Amino acid sequence: MSERTYPPTPEFVRGANVQGMDGYRDLFNLAEAQPEKFWGDLAEKEIFWFEKWSHVFEWNPPFVKWFVGGKTNVSYNCLDRHLTTSRKNKLAILWEGEPGDQRMITYQELHRLVCRFANALKGRGLKTGDRAVIYMPMVPELPVALLACARLGIIHSVVFGGFSAEALKARIQDLDAQVVITADGGWRRGKEVRLKPAVDEALIECPTVKHVIVYRRTGSETAMQEGRDHWWHTLDEGVSEVCPAEPLDSETPLFVLYTSGTTGKPKGIVHTTGGYILQATLSMKWVFDLHEEDTYWCTADIGWVTGHTYIVYGPLSAGATSVMYEGAPDFPQFDRFWRIVDKYKVNIFYTSPTAIRAFVKQGDQWPKMHDLSSLRLLGSVGEPINPAAWEWYHKVIGGERCPIVDTWWQTETGSIMIAPMPGAVPLKPGSGTLPMPGVLADVVDLSGKPVEVNREGFLIMRRPWPSMFRTLWRDPQRYEENYWKRIPGNYLTGDAARRDADGYYWILGRIDDVMNVSGHRLSTMELESALVRHPAVAEAAVVGKPHEITGQAVVAFVTLKKGAWDHDTLGEELRKWVAHEIGSFAKPEQIRFSDTLPKTRSGKIMRRLLREIVTTNSVTGDVTTLEDLGVLTKLAAQHDDE
Numbered sequence: 001m002s003e004r005t006y007p008p009t010p011e012f013v014r015g016a017n018v019q020g021m022d023g024y025r026d027l028f029n030l031a032e033a034q035p036e037k038f039w040g041d042l043a044e045k046e047i048f049w050f051e052k053w054s055h056v057f058e059w060n061p062p063f064v065k066w067f068v069g070g071k072t073n074v075s076y077n078c079l080d081r082h083l084t085t086s087r088k089n090k091l092a093i094l095w096e097g098e099p100g101d102q103r104m105i106t107y108q109e110l111h112r113l114v115c116r117f118a119n120a121l122k123g124r125g126l127k128t129g130d131r132a133v134i135y136m137p138m139v140p141e142l143p144v145a146l147l148a149c150a151r152l153g154i155i156h157s158v159v160f161g162g163f164s165a166e167a168l169k170a171r172i173q174d175l176d177a178q179v180v181i182t183a184d185g186g187w188r189r190g191k192e193v194r195l196k197p198a199v200d201e202a203l204i205e206c207p208t209v210k211h212v213i214v215y216r217r218t219g220s221e222t223a224m225q226e227g228r229d230h231w232w233h234t235l236d237e238g239v240s241e242v243c244p245a246e247p248l249d250s251e252t253p254l255f256v257l258y259t260s261g262t263t264g265k266p267k268g269i270v271h272t273t274g275g276y277i278l279q280a281t282l283s284m285k286w287v288f289d290l291h292e293e294d295t296y297w298c299t300a301d302i303g304w305v306t307g308h309t310y311i312v313y314g315p316l317s318a319g320a321t322s323v324m325y326e327g328a329p330d331f332p333q334f335d336r337f338w339r340i341v342d343k344y345k346v347n348i349f350y351t352s353p354t355a356i357r358a359f360v361k362q363g364d365q366w367p368k369m370h371d372l373s374s375l376r377l378l379g380s381v382g383e384p385i386n387p388a389a390w391e392w393y394h395k396v397i398g399g400e401r402c403p404i405v406d407t408w409w410q411t412e413t414g415s416i417m418i419a420p421m422p423g424a425v426p427l428k429p430g431s432g433t434l435p436m437p438g439v440l441a442d443v444v445d446l447s448g449k450p451v452e453v454n455r456e457g458f459l460i461m462r463r464p465w466p467s468m469f470r471t472l473w474r475d476p477q478r479y480e481e482n483y484w485k486r487i488p489g490n491y492l493t494g495d496a497a498r499r500d501a502d503g504y505y506w507i508l509g510r511i512d513d514v515m516n517v518s519g520h521r522l523s524t525m526e527l528e529s530a531l532v533r534h535p536a537v538a539e540a541a542v543v544g545k546p547h548e549i550t551g552q553a554v555v556a557f558v559t560l561k562k563g564a565w566d567h568d569t570l571g572e573e574l575r576k577w578v579a580h581e582i583g584s585f586a587k588p589e590q591i592r593f594s595d596t597l598p599k600t601r602s603g604k605i606m607r608r609l610l611r612e613i614v615t616t617n618s619v620t621g622d623v624t625t626l627e628d629l630g631v632l633t634k635l636a637a638q639h640d641d642e
């Protein structure tokens with residue numbers, strides 16, 4: 001833990017949207033004492049409603065509705081309402097492709113693109129309540145696709161382009177999607193990442209999909225299936241630019257985003273309309289201290305929740321100018337991000353600790369090649385940031401002038417929950433500091449009682465908030481059991497945390513079998529089920545190992561079925577297999593072969609022991625060792641069930 005604190009500078013406070021601790025406390029106290037008034041007033045001020053709600057929220061634990069009876073539209077809030085203001089010709093998206101191509105899109109132009117594409121969707125017979133799976137590179141047509149769906153009330157589910165055909169298929173099937181929106185491919189580290197072939201492979205077993213819309217990005221040869229597949233540019237031709245946003249009930253589902261849980265099957269996190277867009281908008285102002293003249297850049301991929309809320313919906317609803325970048329941070333060399341910051345004079349920059357640690361490792365010469373003096377605020381998300389990386393970010397990127405907002409939240413929470421308001425809250429490197437107004441967090445023991453200062457406990461939320469997920473797609477029972485049963489009536493985040501004497505939150509990591517690799521959630525069970533589907537594998541146990549750059553790395557212990565296996569080639573084959581079953585970002589760093597796995601007498605794999613082995617024993621990069629875990633197995637048997 002770092003003891004140093006960084007209070008906001010007087011200059012920063014003077015210009016900030018929320019000024020000083022009193023400013024923060026006033027908001028927090030009002031939200032706590034009068035939630036209906038607090039959220040009701042903000043919803044009226046910040047969001048456009050076709051029809052006002054009858055009441056602010058309805059809480060029947062664990063199910064909640066916000067702005068009940070209200071009618072609004074997220075796409076309208078992100079676009080139409082700006083067109084009668086000075087934002088009409090303001091840049092919404094400053095896009096740069098990896099090869100260096102650029103597009104500058106104003107709010108008016110974005111509105112036109114979205115209306116046209118929405119009409120193209122309508123023309124295919126798609127309507128409110130239908131499901132669109134979106135599998136695209138980071139091109140402007142990706143936000144266009146999201147906003148067009150939102151405009152019509154079509155529920156979208158973005159599948160990160162790094163997921164395999166298998167993972168894509170599972171998501172399309174779970175949603176019974178009617179349409180897939182994709183591209184021929186995208187650019188990553190100078191190579192084309194093809195997308196359409198994966199869609200074709202997935203669709204062999206997805207009978208509900210009637211239409212595939214393909215955006216041409218790379219121009220490479222692409223097979224199109226007559227009747228099913230349409231080029232985006234052909235559908236777009238001559239289509240009307242008029243497409244009114246549908247007035248949708250506040251609780252209309254906006255999107256489903258799949259994330260890993262503790263079983264082999266990913267969970268479909270369901271977000272709805274009114275509450276989500278309210279908190280997405282507010283956090284832009286409170287956490288990123290967004291001002292009209294700012295240029296803002298979030299480096300996430302829209303395939304993850306960060307990109308949904310902080311590239312698409314939050315910034316556009318708040319009227320920001322955002323940079324969007326297609327490719328890798330190290331292409332053509334390690335200064336690409338800093339080159340972009342310098343070129344577009346970025347003021348607010350939001351990235352992940354994994355990226356920061358990778359930059360630390362590459363050395364200061366890369367950021368030093370560029371003028372980063374436009375930056376005034378930095379952000380971090382996805383995993384705990386270690387104080388050393390924080391200090392480097394603060395000094396080398398922020399020139400010791402920029403506050404760093406360490407933002408804790410989850411796919412489920414929809415928007416930032418614990419983070420400093422940068423003009424108010426003094427920073428402590430490594431801590432997300434204090435909860436947002438309206439977020440009643442706590443750190444408790446198993447009986448739900450708050451733990452003492454600095455003691456580890458479960459991070460929970462005591463009250464519902466507007467942008468929280470409403471359920472799991474077609475599985476309200478799992479929703480209830482997973483999140484609300486353990487500490488009845490409270491939302492269990494799945495994270496362990498402690499609170500210090502100043503009430504600051506320190507996130508200590510997951511309490512379940514979920515790993516966090518490069519800020520991406522991976523489930524032990526999901527990886528294990530993928531491995532045992534391989535014909536050679538009898539059993540698999542997957543654990544996370546601390547990793548200098550990615551936070552954690554995946555290590556898989558594998559026992560094999562009888563046969564003459566060549567460990568050298570099989571290790572590599574299994575890594576490829578995981579890439580095929582899930583996606584290449586999930587590839588284990590190590591495959592370790594063993595005759596047995598340590599188990600309790602009732603047959604449960606003791607992952608705790610395996611975690612100890614990978615943490616203390618430094619056999620790195622070796623995928624070929626046959627481990628003798630027999631000793632451990634005997635040892636484990638003495639422990640019995642934990």
Ligand code: PRX
Binds near residue numbers: 259306412495
């Ligand atoms: O463990 C926490 C970690 O990421 C988890 C949520 O992952 P996901 O739903 O994929 O969303 C990531 C982006 C919002 C959390 O349960 N996490 C996220 N942000 C932080 C964090 N851990 C520590 N500090 C953070 N700032």
